[in-house]
Amino acid sequence: MSTFLGMPHAPRGVGQLREQEPFPDAARKALADDQLRHNLGHATATIRGKRARVVAEVADWEQLRRAGEAVKAATLARLDEHLLRLEERVTANGGTVHWARDAVEANRIVTGLVRDTGATEVVKVKSMATQEIGLNEALAAAGITAVETDLAELIVQLGDDRPSHILVPAIHRNRTEIRDIFLRRMPGVDPALTDEPRQLAMAARAHLRAKFLTARVAVSGANFAVAETGTVAVVESEGNGRMCLTLPETLITVMGIEKVVPAWTDLEVFLQLLPRSSTGERMNPYTSTWTGVTPGDGPQRFHLVLVDNGRTAVLADAAGRSALHCIRCSACLNVCPVYERTGGHAYGSVYPGPIGAILSPQLTGVEDNASLPYASTLCGACYDVCPVRIDIPSILVHLRGERVDHRARGPVPSAEAVAMAAAAWVMARPRRFRLAELALRLGRLLGRGGRIRRLPPPLSAWTAARDLPVPPSRTFRQWWRASGRPEEGSR
Amino acid sequence: MRVALFATCLADAMFPDAARATVLLLERLGHDVVLPAGQTCCGQMHLNTGYRRQARGLVRHHVDVFEPYDAVVAPSGSCVGSVRHQHAALARDAGDDRLADRADHVARRTWELSEFLVDVLGVEDVGAHFPHRVTYHPTCHSLRLLRVGDKPLRLLRAVRGIDLVELTDAEQCCGFGGTFALKNADTSAAMLADKMRHVLRTGAGTVTAGDSSCLMHIGGGLSRLRAGVRTLHLAQILASTDGSIA
Numbered sequence: 001m002s003t004f005l006g007m008p009h010a011p012r013g014v015g016q017l018r019e020q021e022p023f024p025d026a027a028r029k030a031l032a033d034d035q036l037r038h039n040l041g042h043a044t045a046t047i048r049g050k051r052a053r054v055v056a057e058v059a060d061w062e063q064l065r066r067a068g069e070a071v072k073a074a075t076l077a078r079l080d081e082h083l084l085r086l087e088e089r090v091t092a093n094g095g096t097v098h099w100a101r102d103a104v105e106a107n108r109i110v111t112g113l114v115r116d117t118g119a120t121e122v123v124k125v126k127s128m129a130t131q132e133i134g135l136n137e138a139l140a141a142a143g144i145t146a147v148e149t150d151l152a153e154l155i156v157q158l159g160d161d162r163p164s165h166i167l168v169p170a171i172h173r174n175r176t177e178i179r180d181i182f183l184r185r186m187p188g189v190d191p192a193l194t195d196e197p198r199q200l201a202m203a204a205r206a207h208l209r210a211k212f213l214t215a216r217v218a219v220s221g222a223n224f225a226v227a228e229t230g231t232v233a234v235v236e237s238e239g240n241g242r243m244c245l246t247l248p249e250t251l252i253t254v255m256g257i258e259k260v261v262p263a264w265t266d267l268e269v270f271l272q273l274l275p276r277s278s279t280g281e282r283m284n285p286y287t288s289t290w291t292g293v294t295p296g297d298g299p300q301r302f303h304l305v306l307v308d309n310g311r312t313a314v315l316a317d318a319a320g321r322s323a324l325h326c327i328r329c330s331a332c333l334n335v336c337p338v339y340e341r342t343g344g345h346a347y348g349s350v351y352p353g354p355i356g357a358i359l360s361p362q363l364t365g366v367e368d369n370a371s372l373p374y375a376s377t378l379c380g381a382c383y384d385v386c387p388v389r390i391d392i393p394s395i396l397v398h399l400r401g402e403r404v405d406h407r408a409r410g411p412v413p414s415a416e417a418v419a420m421a422a423a424a425w426v427m428a429r430p431r432r433f434r435l436a437e438l439a440l441r442l443g444r445l446l447g448r449g450g451r452i453r454r455l456p457p458p459l460s461a462w463t464a465a466r467d468l469p470v471p472p473s474r475t476f477r478q479w480w481r482a483s484g485r486p487e488e489g490s491r
Numbered sequence: 492m493r494v495a496l497f498a499t500c501l502a503d504a505m506f507p508d509a510a511r512a513t514v515l516l517l518e519r520l521g522h523d524v525v526l527p528a529g530q531t532c533c534g535q536m537h538l539n540t541g542y543r544r545q546a547r548g549l550v551r552h553h554v555d556v557f558e559p560y561d562a563v564v565a566p567s568g569s570c571v572g573s574v575r576h577q578h579a580a581l582a583r584d585a586g587d588d589r590l591a592d593r594a595d596h597v598a599r600r601t602w603e604l605s606e607f608l609v610d611v612l613g614v615e616d617v618g619a620h621f622p623h624r625v626t627y628h629p630t631c632h633s634l635r636l637l638r639v640g641d642k643p644l645r646l647l648r649a650v651r652g653i654d655l656v657e658l659t660d661a662e663q664c665c666g667f668g669g670t671f672a673l674k675n676a677d678t679s680a681a682m683l684a685d686k687m688r689h690v691l692r693t694g695a696g697t698v699t700a701g702d703s704s705c706l707m708h709i710g711g712g713l714s715r716l717r718a719g720v721r722t723l724h725l726a727q728i729l730a731s732t733d734g735s736i737a
Contacts, residue, residue, distance in 0.1 A: 031677050338678055
């Protein structure tokens with residue numbers, strides 16, 4: 001996707017925002033995994049039900065959604081001012097603000113900051129931004145070990161796996177698989193460990209507690225940052241994040257620039273919308289907020305790294321910019337019939353599901369995630385549950401248009417473009433449409449017993465799993481005329 | 492009332508019984524149905540696949556054909572969804588405000604069949620008779636673009652002799668999605684498999700919906716399984732009477 005302002009997209013070769021293979025190919029492999037289908041079907045159905053119940057309790061949910069949307073839209077319209085205000089307030093409160101154009105710069109800044117402390121291990125709070133920029137890999141290349149402390153992220157990390165969900169990164173694993181990963185990879189784990197959830201949690205707790213007590217540096221993301229006070233907020237369920245945010249001497253927070261909100265009171269809206277939408281809880285269990293550095297309490301060095309990595313390019317596109325409203329709740333993943341069946345890995349990017357299908361292509365440029373805008377039936381379930389009212393189906397259609405326009409500038413039109421042009425030519429005149437219907441009737445020769453069971457490519461994709469009825473012996477219009485009813489006009 | 496029928500290209504060419512039933516039903520209710528001859532296609536497939544330029548041409552044609560009518564009815568939530576929620580926006584994005592205003596005018600006068608019956612005509616009991624077990628699949632665009640809600644169900648509940656059974660996870664997409672069914676055929680088939688599993692569990696001999704496209708998908712899958720479950724458009728059930736089962 002090209003934008004008029006020519007803002008840079010997220011660079012290639014770093015981080016994880018791009019499809020490794022086209023979505024249909026990746027999805028085909030995922031669909032063949034029966035265990036995955038079962039795990040995902042069970043988990044998404046459970047969380048969908050929880051969300052629906054707690055959202056139904058809130059009488060003014062629609063007004064809250066509209067408030068969330070309005071706050072985000074207004075903030076993005078003056079993003080530069082809010083970010084400068086945030087920098088000023090964080091700095092005044094003893095923190096240091098760094099600006100990173102992209103993933104490469106952000107990784108370099110964080111790696112340098114950790115090196116300056118002399119630490120070779122950092123504990124991490126669950127964070128999408130650091131996954132997006134590939135921070136763990138960058139730190140590893142510099143000889144620094146990053147330890148994920150969110151339980152699900154830990155499962156993913158120990159399993160040499162990739163997260164497949166924004167909120168529940170190990171949603172594709174069941175408890176037996178998790179026990180096997182712990183037995184294989186967790187140092188000092190009790191070999192008699194069962195797959196009972198409490199036992200698994202206790203094993204992770206013992207493993208992580210040692211890390212919390214020795215770590216000198218923590219790395220986090222941010223759910224919100226309040227410009228007027230310079231306050232950063234992290235929302236989590238386990239308390240492991242709070243361990244990281246309070247125990248180490250140095251805290252480095254990596255935050256996408258769209259996470260800023262102007263005022264403390266804006267949190268009132270989002271802290272109602274987020275927990276009900278994401279985990280189906282009425283109130284978030286651990287909400288940590290901090291403002292710069294407080295002498296004698298918590299980390300004594302605080303760095304805030306503000307990352308663009310393609311966000312300004314998204315902001316420049318009026319038809320797609322509301323993707324930046326996203327508060328990473330995952331409600332759209334949990335209701336998406338495509339996500340429920342393919343899981344998150346098929347999307348390639350760390351942002352899977354409907355929001356990923358619009359966000360990733362916009363951050364990278366649509367050519368680098370060309371199949372993602374098509375990874376949806378446009379059923380609209382995502383838009384209905386989005387707490388900040390991102391019209392995901394419309395943005396998907398917009399990105400499909402960008403993709404087609406981009407390809408149309410190439411030397412050779414695709415077979416699809418030729419077929420679409422032909423169909424549009426036929427439909428442009430009723431006479432041509434009628435002739436095409438006559439031609440379609442030849443399809444009757446392909447059928448047996450009223451059904452067509454096999455068609456040549458690309459229609460073979462249909463007949464691989466479905467029949468097609470043979471075209472009727474007469475069209476509706478022919479019936480209409482034969483019935484003696486008059487047709488109106490002769491355009 | 493004089494009603495212009497937008498038959499939709501798919502029903503005209505492939506599912507004439509759905510359009511025919513719409514005509515017979517409206518006539519039975521005492522209305523005068525006319526068929527604007529120039530109609531072809533609303534352009535939804537082009538637009539939703541990314542072919543905006545071609546879609547704009549089809550939108551212009553659709554507006555030219557239907558602009559003179561005070562009431563346009565189509566047996567499709569999806570096509571009406573496109574007319575109501577995409578046509579004007581597409582024209583406006585291209586800087587054609589004149590076409591956008593005309594498209595808005597047409598959109599305000601266009602209804603999906605169940606909306607037209609319940610909201611405009613104010614009927615729920617259309618005098619139909621259909622003595623069979625039926626399950627209803629609410630199509631995504633009728634549900635989430637048009638917000639038809641339970642209007643189709645209210646119409647069905649008033650049908651005499653019908654044994655209407657609820658479909659589990661009814662509001663989940665069947666996996667059609669236009670060109671999605673071809674571009675992401677495997678995922679589409681997986682969604683279809685779950686939809687069919689729920690349909691078969693109802694024990695219904697007929698599955699109905701307000702869109703021929705979704706029914707083509709669900710019916711195509713059921714036919715492949717030789718499941719013995721037929722698909723009928725909502726209009727066909729509502730048009731059925733003691734004398735003739737659609």
